[in-house]
Amino acid sequence: MKQPAVHSDEVSSKSADAAKSSAALRQHIAAAKAAARRHADPSLQDGVGGASNDFHGAQDSELELNPFNAPKDEKHMLRNRINGARMTGKLNIAAMSLKTIPDEVMHMFDPKSMEDAKVNWAEVVDLTKLIAADNDLEEIEASVFPDISPDALNMSDDDEAQGHQFDGLEMLDLHGNALSTVPLGLRRLERLTSLNLTHNKLDHGVFHIICEIATLKDLKLGHNNLAGHLSVSLGSLKSLEVLDLQSNRILELPESLGELKSLRVLNIAGNQLTTLPMELLHDLPLVDLDASSNALIGSLFPLGGTSGHASLRSLNVANNSLAALTFAEAVHLPQLRSLDLTNNHLTALSQVQDWTELTTLNAGDNKISELPVGFTQLEKLRNVNLSNNDLRVIPPEVARMENLTTLILSANPLRDRKYLTMAAADIKRDLQARLEPEVLTEHALATPSDNSANGYVLSEERGSVFDRALKPNGLLDLSNHGLDMSVNDELREFLERNPSIRQISLQGNKITRILPALSAANSLRVVDLSHNPLDVCVLSATFELPNLTELRLRSIRLSTLAHVLELLQAPSLQSLDISANRLHGPLPSLREYFPSLTTLLASDNKFDSVSADALRGLHTVNLASNSLSQLPAEIGMLWDEGLKNLEVGSNLFRVPGYLVLQKGTEATLRWLRDRVPVAPRIGGESDLD
Missing domain, CATH: 3.80.10.10 (Ribonuclease Inhibitor)
Structure with missing residues (x-):
């Protein structure tokens, strides 16, 4: 019997659905396991305080009972949250599309409600946190927060004392609703320290109630309809530490603001x-x-x-x-x-x-x-x-x-x-x-003596100079000390005694070769020999610095790189500065010798040509003020290979011009890339035909 044809798009659709189903199943299984762990270890159920943690905690408790996202029973979910709140003192009824505070909440501590929930009275605690954020509350009835003192509530009948369950509130979060006013009874919450009313529709009338809550430390009223001059009654909140009034239309702050002697955080962004x-x-x-x-x-x-x-x-x-x-x-x-x-x-x-x-x-x-x-x-x-x-x-x-x-x-x-x-x-x-080389103080330099033929520091005094030049961050700063090659042996001994040295600055001295003593510093990362009168032969033998990442040879009268390339072994070298020297001819492919090199600073020389191969693999190159007669178009292809900073101004070439160069590296390389010759097609036909 002939089998029906199966279309490829149908197969791919089924595969995608299967993958999504598998991923969803794995997520649900992981959620169920996490819920089981939380159930086994009560310490994992309570997060650090705050609305966000309480919110997630409530969601987690629901997950224990419904880890596979079965259709929700809102009443069942509300009962679970109320049951948890009786034990923790934290009630989270956020994001439940509530238009009023539910009756179940209002009677959560009634004897009958407690009996139906089979609650152990010994485990019940006062409600300290109420989170009713992100609902559809337009008004909170006065019966929820009755304007009656706690003492009067305690003396009233149960029917008249409705709302007493909120007496101990310390934190109330009502953000993300549509409230245009708040119940007068909020002023009776004598323990309330944190009140969040952001993202509602409140106007200045709210201050007449809020400013009677003397215990408030954290008040958030951002994203409301507060306009004009802020109420002077704000100054009565003597304990206030955090005040958030962002994104309203406030024109002026009252002088009473200066009476908030505990205020630490003030957010008035987005006003007028x-x-x-x-x-x-x-x-x-x-x-x-x-x-x-x-x-x-x-x-x-x-x-x-x-x-x-x-x-x-x-x-x-x-x-x-x-x-x-x-x-x-x-x-x-x-x-x-x-x-x-x-x-x-x-x-x-x-x-x-x-x-x-x-x-x-x-x-x-x-x-x-x-x-x-x-x-x-x-x-x-x-x-x-x-x-x-x-x-x-x-x-x-x-x-x-x-x-x-x-x-x-x-x-x-x-x-x-x-x-x-x-x-x-x-x-x-x-x-x-x-x-400029730093000028040393008279205490940092030893005084030349009569038996110092060239006026350099005496051998027995150099040790103390080295000690003073050693910085806590591993830098040995010997710049502008008048040192010559005779310092080599003493420097070697000092480096062997201080293996933590990572950077040596020898600029501005009279050194004529790269000091062999540097090989004794096993942790050496940076060497600066700039502004020294180095000989043509800067190295006389193979020299290995396995951990060196940066070498500065600026302004040392260097006329050739031959000895450096042939004798210096620095496989980790990432940055080389050979600016302001006498180097000429074509720029060599330095990464053949230093495979980790990414930064080359070679301005103010006489290099007359550069190829794309010489720059391949480099990220930052400065060849300004040389004698380059042209820029090969193939260099434009190096942007995708990592060349992000190329400085070639003040050279001999006329194209690309100054207007292109001043737009930066990307524009310059794009200009060059557009001029790369297109390879002819097979058969001798070109793209232009």
Whole structure:
């Protein structure tokens, strides 16, 4: 009998359905196993407090009873949550499409309800957390939170005392509903410390009730209909620590805000404020202030007023119209760790040398023309975004900022346009070569004696010089010490005694060859021999540095790489700086000798040609100010192979022109790639035919 044909799309559809079913089954089995583990170990059932953990905890309890997503029984699910709340004190009825607070909740502690649920009275605890978020509540009846004192409730009959189950609430979460008002009885919750009413439809009338809850520490009213001037009654919340008013239409903050002597976090983002009362906030223990996306103008700290904040750690005033942080010389922010000034009208930043704790600075989309005074002294600064400003020069001292890991300079009119796309490490490496050698103090240099023929440091004194030059981070800084080749043996002994040395700086000395003693440093990663009068023969024998990742040979009068390539064995070398030398001829394929090489800095030489093979595998290449007569079109194909930073300005070639080069590496390589000759077709026909 002839079998019916099976279409390929039908087979693939069935396979996909089977795969989806299998994946779903595996997920359900894993969920069931997790539920069983939680049931066996009660310690896994309770998360750390908070609305989110309570919410997931409630879902997990449902999963124990329904791990395979059978059709839900809303009443059954509600009973399970209530039963759990009697034992934990945490009731989560979030995301249940409720329009009113259920009767089961209102009578959850009634004797009959407890008896029907077979609850052991000895295990029952007071309800401390109620989460009714993400429902459809438009109004909460007065009977849920009766406006009667707890003492009066205790003296009333059960029917009149409905709502007493909420007397012990410490946290109430009603966010994500449609409430336009709250019941007056909320003011009777004498233990309430956290109230979340975000994403509702509340107006200023809510403050007349909320501001009578003297115990509140955390109040969230973001994304409501608060408009105009904020209520002065806010000042009565003396215990308030967190105030969230984001995304409303508030025009002005009241003077009573200064009475919140415990306030630590203030979020007023997304309103219509034109000024902030910084003089009122000055004496508050604020650590986090978010005033982003308002209409702030002028300066944040007014001239002649307060000049900073003693405890502020995070300040966000992004997306405003500020002309300055202050028009004074400096702002005192000793504890500041994060500052966001993105998208304002700033033309300059005040002095920042006192911001010693700063780790993150975002000031993109402004008109800042230079880095602020003291910027390079910020030792803890790690992340900086200065994109889309008017910066033209980056000071070389940035190279000394050891902790700086992110520096974004895109869309600035920089003289060195290569910095627009370079990573922070590459920028610092390039700037390092421009630094003037550090001048040593008289205590750091030993005084030349009469029996020192060349005026160099005496042998017995060099040990102490080495000790002083050794930094805690594994850097041995011997730059500008007047050292020559006679230091080799003593350096070898010192390196053998200190195996943790990872970086050696020997720039600005009188060394004529790469010191053989360096091979004694087993952990050596970085060697800097820049600005030394090295001989043509920089190495006289095979030299092995297996862990070396960066070698700097800038401005050493080097005229050939032959000895370096033939005698230096550095299989881990990733970065090579041979800028400002006398190298000429074609650029060699350096990765044949150093297979891990990704960064080549070779500007200010006389290389006259470069091939795609010589650049293949490299990620960052600087060949500016050489004698290149042309750029082969095949180099354009290297973008997909990892070449992301190519600097070739100030050479002899005319094409591509300056307008192409200034657009950056991607545009330059695209221009070259478009000019790669198309291979002729078989039979002699070309694509142009």
